[in-house]
Amino acid sequence: MNEGPPACPIPRWTLLKQALRNVSPAEFDALRAQAPTGTLLDVRAPAEFDAFHLEGAVNMNYLGPDFLEQMEALDPQTEYLVYCRSGRRSVRACTLMRNAGIKQLIHLDGGINAYEQA
Helix, strand or coil, rough: CCCCCCCCCCCCCHHHHHEEEECCHHHHHHHHCCCCCCCCCCCCCHHHHCCCCCCCCCCCCCCCCCHHHHHHHHCCCCCCECCCCHHHHHHHHHHHHHHCCCCCCCECCCCCCHHCCC
C-alpha cells in the first residue's frame, strides 16, 4: 500500500522564511524611513492596498497576472523592503525575487498584522 511521501512537519512557507532577513515592525520602520523611493513593496491585492498601505509603498500584487513582469523590472542591485498582510505572500514573493537574482531583501515578519500586535 502506497502511503505517499512523508508529511513535512514544518509548513513550506516557514522553511522559505528562514532564508530571508526577517525584521520586526520597529526595525522595518527604521529601515523604511531611510529607504529610497520605490523600494518599499506591498505585495497584497490592489483592494487591500487601497484600503490601507504603509506610506511610500508601491503595490506589486503577488497574485496578479503581471507580478513576474514587475519583478523582472526591479534592479537586482537595489535593496527592497517587502510586506503583505500576514507575511505568507511576502515570503513567497521574496523567494521568487531571490530566485530572480534580487538578493537584498528585507521582509516584514508577520506582515502589517504585526503592527497591530506591536
